[in-house]
Amino acid sequence: MISEKLKKGKLLIAEPSIIGDLSFNRSVILLADHDKKGSVGFIINKPLKYTINDLVPDIKANFKIYNGGPVEQDNLYFIHNVPDLIPNSIEISNGIYWGGEYETTKELINNGQINKNNIRFFLGYTGWDEDQLEAEMAESSWIITKNNYENKIIGKSASHFWKKQIMELGGEYPIWANAPENPTLN
Numbered sequence: 743m744i745s746e747k748l749k750k751g752k753l754l755i756a757e758p759s760i761i762g763d764l765s766f767n768r769s770v771i772l773l774a775d776h777d778k779k780g781s782v783g784f785i786i787n788k789p790l791k792y793t794i795n796d797l798v799p800d801i802k803a804n805f806k807i808y809n810g811g812p813v814e815q816d817n818l819y820f821i822h823n824v825p826d827l828i829p830n831s832i833e834i835s836n837g838i839y840w841g842g843e844y845e846t847t848k849e850l851i852n853n854g855q856i857n858k859n860n861i862r863f864f865l866g867y868t869g870w871d872e873d874q875l876e877a878e879m880a881e882s883s884w885i886i887t888k889n890n891y892e893n894k895i896i897g898k899s900a901s902h903f904w905k906k907q908i909m910e911l912g913g914e915y916p917i918w919a920n921a922p923e924n925p926t927l928n
Contacts, residue, residue, distance in 0.1 A: 746886040748875060750776050751835025754783060755885040755907045758918035765812045766883075768904040771868055772821070772895065774834050781870040784810040784821060786862070786895065787903040794851075794863050803851050803858075808900070810864025820847070822861040823893035837893030859897030885911065 746752055754771040771783040788809040794801045797818065810819055821840050825831045827850055828842035850856045870878070878884055887907065889895055908915045 746888055748773070748776050748781070748879065748886060750774060751838065751889055753887045753889050753907070755887060755904065755911075757883055757885060758908070758915070759882070765809065765868070770904050770907055771811075771884075772834070772838070772889065774821070774840050774867075776875070778872060780872050781875045783868040784808070784819065784862075784864045785868060786898075787900040789900050790865065792865075797865075798848070801848050801851055805851075805858045805861065805863060806900075808862060808864045810866045811868030813867050813869045815866035817866065819864045819867055820861055821864075821896060822847075822856070823896055824850075824856060824860045827855060836889055838889075838895070859894075862896045887911075 750773050752773045754769075754773060756766050756769045756771075765785065765788075768787075769785045770787045772786050773781060773783045775782040785808065789806045790809055792807040793804040794807060795804055797807060807818075809815075819841065821834065821838055822828060822831065822842070823837050823839065825833070825839045825842070828839070828847050831839035831842035833839050847856070847861070851861070875884075879886070887910075891898060908918055
């Protein structure tokens with residue numbers, strides 16, 4: 743479980759020791775790309791107060807928007823599990839795709855052909871330069887796990903997702919699942 747290798751499609755679970763970092767404290771990141779030049783991911787468990795209709799009024803849906811990470815937070819990104827409907831998508835792994843033709847996507851949502859279990863929108867992304875993620879791994883900032891949900895992760899609730907992942911790790915981790923997010927409040 744923890745011995746997984748860095749590669750796209752894996753989940754990065756923030757170690758309980760990441761405290762005070764608003765983006766990464768108790769984050770679960772889907773690694774969307776990883777190679778020798780760097781890595782890109784999306785935080786999948788940090789919903790924002792906005793819906794897609796708040797940001798893009800022509801999209802008539804109330805799908806939540808998630809904080810994808812601290813990079814380019816003025817840009818909207820999406821992952822989905824319907825590549826047969828959205829042309830020019832890039833496969834991440836396990837039936838999860840990134841991006842594709844925006845106008846087609848908008849039309850499919852408005853026609854009810856894509857629902858919240860098929861797509862997830864993010865403001866920003868998480869990015870690492872060459873060797874940066876490896877350095878963070880060496881500092882024990884992240885735990886790498888397999889995405890056991892495959893493409894169904896898109897429809898998973900963000901509520902308590904980090905806690906669930908920590909519990910599944912077993913060993914010393916479950917004790918952290920019920921600890922307060924800010925230990926000074928204990």
